[in-house]
Amino acid sequence: MTKAKRMMQENIKLIDLIIELVDARAPLASRNPDIDELGKGKSRIVLLNKADLAEVSVNRQWMNYFEAGGCHVLEVNSRTGAGVKGINHVVQLACAEKIARDRRRGIVNRPVRAMVVGIPNVGKSTFINAFAGKACTKTGNKPGVTKGKQWIRLNKTLELLDTPGILWPKFEDSQVGMRLAFIGSINDEIIIMEELACDLLNCLRAVCPDAVTARYGIEWRENAADMLTEIARSRGCFLKGEALDLKKAAGMLTDDFRAGRLGRISLERPAQQTGKRASESEG
Known part of the structure; x- marks a missing residue:
């Protein structure tokens, strides 16, 4: 992570625009505060x-939230490509001043570097x-697939620099x-999955309790551990004999x-930020 951050610091002067992806289910948790510092003035x-x-x-609330902080915002689904076609237009809007400045200097057809x-x-x-319409980079369903920087020229007007994912060293x-x-976004191999599942159940009980009961055909139990046990039983997660396989459940x-089989679920809402603007979280 330190190496990746240093690489970004070295390349930030070369770029005109920062395109930051966040997970729509948890937009603030999935933002790295280091990127705000690195991207000042961009x-x-x-x-x-x-x-x-x-x-x-x-999603609409989050779009309003980030727009209030001076960011251009777009909903996308990278896996299906939904919303991706609209990015070129947003890039032109975000870099309008830069493009106009280049033209005044007689510089034409210089691509935006993002x-x-x-x-x-x-x-x-x-x-x-x-976005490119072809396999330019390695992909995977686990953290850490991108190991180093990669420049990708999409067209005459835009070049992208792909960077490794960075997590900050300590969660306050x-x-x-x-x-x-x-x-x-944290490797499952370092997590006790039964504990994570219980924490997730407590969260889901607060934000969308019906999604869990509808999916597994069970009623809520007094605590998350009992609920996980019921999920294991309802889905036939057994070890040898009659012992339940809670890890599998x-x-x-x-x-x-993660796959959306429980329905569309948002873990965070702007209202929880007690009126803070996006810009206040960026410095």
Whole structure:
């Protein structure tokens, strides 16, 4: 992570625009505060990626939130390509002053150079491939696939710099780390999945309790551990004999959430920020 941050610092002077991908289900938790410091003075576009997995009305609230902070915002789904065609227009809007300045200086046809940033597993490489219409970068469903920088020339007007996902070294708010684990931005191999599943159940009980009961055909139990047990039983997750396989049930639950099989769920809402503007979180 330190090496990746240093590389971004070295290249920031070369770029005109920062395109930041965030997970629409948790837009603030999935923003790296280091990127705000690195990107001071640069035009900004925030892409609410995986927008199809978050609630429609909450996506709109987040768009208003980031626009109030001076960012251009767009909903996208990198996996299907939804919304990606609109990015060229937004790039031109975000860099209008730069383009006009170049023209006054007699510089024409100089492409906008944009750095694509975001935390691990937020979908940067998948987005670039969808935007370019071809496989330009490696992709994967686990954090850390992009190892170094890659310049991709999309057309005469735009070049993209892909960068590795960066997580900050310490979470001041434990809820942030928990939400990142829910959406898969922290490697599952270092997590106790049964505990993560219980935390996820507590979260889902607060924001969308009906989604869980509808998916697994069970009623809510007194605590999350009992609920996970019921999910294991309802889905036939057994070890040898009659012992329940709670680890398998935990993996099933988190996979169902990440894939949207529980429905469109937003883990964060702008109203929870007690009126803070996006710009206040950027410095």
